[in-house]
Amino acid sequence: MDSSVHPKRILVIGGGVCGLVSLRNLIEYGSFDEVQLVERRDDVGGVWYLDEHGTNNASEKKPRWPSPAYPGLIGNVLPEFLSFSDAPFPEPPTTPEQPFPTLKETYNYLRNFADQYLKQAKIQLNTEVVRVEELQDGTGWNVVTRDWSTAGEGKTLSNVWDGVVVCTGWYDKPLWPKTEGMDIVKEKGLALHAKWYRGPQEYTGKRAFIIGNGNSSNDIASHLAPLAQNPVYRSIRRPSLRHFVSLPDSRIQDVAPVRRFTLQEDDKITAELQDHTIIKDIDIVFIGSGYIPNPSFLYVRTPNSPSFSLAPLMSQISAEAPQPRRIPSLHRHILYAYNPSLAFIGSVMCFTPFTIADVSSMWLTLAWTNEVEYPSTSKDLLQFEKDRIEDIERRREIEAQETGREASSLFTYSALGSSEEDYAAGLKQEIVSSRPELAKVLPEWNDERRIWRQTMYPVKYQSLRWLKVQREKKASIEENVVINSTATC
Structure with a gap:
């Protein structure tokens, strides 16, 4: 099929990091009639929103989808890399020795970022996506949702959208x-x-x-x-x-x-x-x-099949296939090759997911406004996946030979790894070729930035040492208080 698409009505699935910045970019930089985001939980933030209700109330029929985060979590990414374009992360109220934002600080950043879109009703909470089906002629997607905003079993609704962006991320189905x-x-x-x-x-x-x-x-x-x-x-x-x-x-x-x-x-x-x-x-x-990607709600027309029957997207790959832990058939980790009106943001793991989601969704926005060119046939769109799988398999073999042990499970198609800066720089170059004014909006991606990102790890190590000393001092003070209190009794 001709891959050139320009959807007018777009649904974004997922209100975490990837979904929120995709919503912003599609609305602010696109030319679409309608852009809507749905989130199954009762607030935005994704993994950074810690739902204290870890289990369902026996009398409550609404399901819960708790975050994998835990109380007291402190991130390992500096604020610079947690900032969406034109939305700098506030200076965290921490010490110079511990510059990494906490779970609560990161959630507050995302909640404030989403505030205007919540007020504009661009974000629909308590809305679970049950099923997404590709229409037979490939011109849209029938999306079935369940509304949990009111008491009861959850009201089921159905709507057709021209384009769908899946932003459900990785941290849902445990491996x-x-x-x-x-x-x-x-x-x-x-x-x-x-x-x-x-x-x-x-x-x-x-x-x-x-x-x-x-x-x-x-x-x-x-x-x-x-x-x-x-x-x-x-x-x-x-x-x-x-x-x-x-x-x-x-x-x-x-x-x-x-x-x-x-x-x-x-x-x-x-x-x-x-x-x-x-x-x-x-x-x-x-x-x-770890986790495995699992958009189990997504059904597509079977590629290259005369019957055009529906099948789960994830059934396109088997456990025996090279690099099975991936969203299959994606061009640039974003566009679905057989129908580019379906896209994914956050389909790969990376060191700086906030900024990667930003540049990826900006590229998608311009692709869907036909300002960024991409291959015109599914065969050519699939070449990106083919080349990357071959490259990863070759590099895994080299690492195994050099180290004498199995290559790391994170050295995989689904993790950008050392190619993160090159990947983002390539997307930005295509964005700026279409809209030069975005050159100063999006961050730079180069060797200098790679070195800067890598300095986060020794900084994190030192912050852990500092926190350990603070805990030990606190424990010592508390112990002395107990001893002195006992002595005066």
Whole structure:
């Protein structure tokens, strides 16, 4: 099909970082008749909106979709990289030693950014997208939503949109390792994905076992170390990437990957490791193995099929395919090759998701106003995915040969990694070629910026050391208060 599209009515799905900046860019820089955003929760912010209601009220039929964030979370991205164009992040009320915004500060930034669009009714909260179906002639999308704004089962509505932007991100469907015995431990409620971690207090004195050494696993381990039974075990396959910053802690013991879990008679867990080590009497296992993209509501016409039957988008790839953890058939990680009136913002993981979402959605806006050119056939649009998969597979093989071990699971199609600046710079170049005035609106993407971004990791390490010292000082003061109070009794 001819890929040139210019949708007039556009629906944005998801009110997190990607959805909010997409809404702004489509409204402020596009030429569309209507742009609307729907969000299934009762507020915007995505993962940065911490819904304190972790479970459903038994008498309430409205579902909840809690954030994977947890109280006390502090980010690992500096304010410069959390700023949308023309909307600088406020100077956080923190110290020079701890310059990273907190969960609450980041949520406040997003909530303030969305305020005008909430007042203009451009954002519709409590609206769950149940199903999105590609129309048979490929000229639009039938979107079925469920309205949870009033009491009851949720009123179902249906509407047709010319274009749909999926901004649901990555942090919705947890990825569980296929370790032998995991299903039994999970069914017993003794294994918990990092998505559902809400703090260490209830695990005081427990023996904890953590899988992974990314940001979530490292945070959970450091939180548990002062309260849980020591050591806290952290099972890892390879050394941590340097941007997963954490302090060394003698109370955390790194161990080999797990071969199998076994449930003991007392409902505790035994872990047999790949190096044949046996760890018994584990009370809780935390899973930090990440997430998989899963827009399960999205149904498209089967490509190259005479029947044009509907099928889930994600059925286009199999678990055996190269790089299966991805949104398939996307040009520039944005446009759906078989029907470019469907787009994704946030389809790939990156170090600076705020700014990448900004430049990506700006590119999409100009693509849909026919100001930015892109390939005119699905075959040519698919070439981007083909080339990237081949490049990633080649680079994974090189890394495995050079290191003698399996390449990192984050070295994948679905993570921009070291190509982040080049990817963003390419998008910006095409944007500026169409609208030169945007050159000073969007940030620069170059080697200097790459170096600047990379300096965040040693800064984060130093901030963690500073926070540790502050906690130790506070604990010492509290201990002296208790001793002095006892002495005067």
